Amino acid sequence: MTNTTEGQHIASAFDRDLEQVTALIVKMGGLVEVAILDGAKSLETRDLELAEQVREADKRIDTLEEQINDVATTIIARRAPVATDLRIILSVLRISSNLERVGDYAKNMAKRTSVLAEMPRMNGSEAGLRRMAKEVQEMLKDVLDAFIRRDVQLAEDVRSRDLDVDQMYNALFREFLTFMMEDPRNITACMHLHFIAKNVERMGDHVTNIAEQVIYLVTGEHPEEGRPKGDRTPFVTEEGV
């Protein structure tokens, strides 16, 4: 039934399809990177116009996710991929879903700009959040490179950098607790900032998920457990603050 020539023909048709969907992932990833940086910047500079741009950009991100879903589904239906090819195309679906979530968190960060603009500034916390967001954006940039180049080493590197993001989050969490205890008038602003910090930390988790998808699609093995995942608020007691 299948001879080499036909096998190669099918493979290269799949490769062309894959290039198309990879280009969409790259485009989507680029928009998400900008959203992370602009979301954090709008918060720090209290720039309501920039915040509105981030919210608008999220619609384009959502549309790209739908487009990627459609293209990937069509590829599966048309090419009936198996083995590695199927693994790649299913990974593409998971990557776009993680990108969408990161974009959503960036939008939510921007949405809080208008509320926080009315509240007292928390000494440097906004700059701390921006540094944390910058770290996540760089991880995202690298994990997309790792995806394109099928670079397991780089994906592992991104995965390990998530610990830095967690540490930045823990430092901010302690800072917010201190501000709230110092002055009850800081409580509402700190609740919002804490939420944003947690959302940036979750962005890092989603980027790490993408890194694990890259490792899986290249090696066929899920990276071993051991990465702390999910909700990792430090269990600070009042005595510990």
Added chain:
Amino acid sequence: MTNTTEGQHIASAFDRDLEQVTALIVKMGGLVEVAILDGAKSLETRDLELAEQVREADKRIDTLEEQINDVATTIIARRAPVATDLRIILSVLRISSNLERVGDYAKNMAKRTSVLAEMPRMNGSEAGLRRMAKEVQEMLKDVLDAFIRRDVQLAEDVRSRDLDVDQMYNALFREFLTFMMEDPRNITACMHLHFIAKNVERMGDHVTNIAEQVIYLVTGEHPEEGRPKGDRTPFVTEEGV
């Protein structure tokens, strides 16, 4: 190439595969339902042993997700489904991924039991959290029924009930703000409880995602936008409390 008999043969082989993977989804969903209820109960009754059971159960939930991924991938590779069949099998992957997230949030709720057990009780908030968790568990039960029976009406119903969960969350958020402002010694406990409340609200979002998958797999149309999604902490200012 294909005659009716062969077409029917392929369809029924796919149907048998689908039954197998549906049974796994039902099993996984059942474990997640128990995790939601037990997580909230362990928190309210400060039952550390029950909390530990929830953490253990999460491993079984994660294993089931992997199993579902493997079976679904094998079905795609072996049956090369197209059109509705492909849509169903891709929906299964998304449903299991959402179930895994809900299980993760339940585990995180249980994990906080030991920390909160050392802190002052917040007048009735734990009971409020349990009611919220119960609502989400019932939504999950119904959405799994909707999935099995391909019941769009029930899925729409679940989708609309997410608003109740959001309202319960908003009420708790205001309660926590008040407790924190009344007494700074409540701040740490309220930060944890607030997190749990937000996580239960996110569980509701994931159940709603599943409802939307059910609607999509039956109708082939994504339900229209209009559901508020993602991060919806009420933008309460201090004046508003």
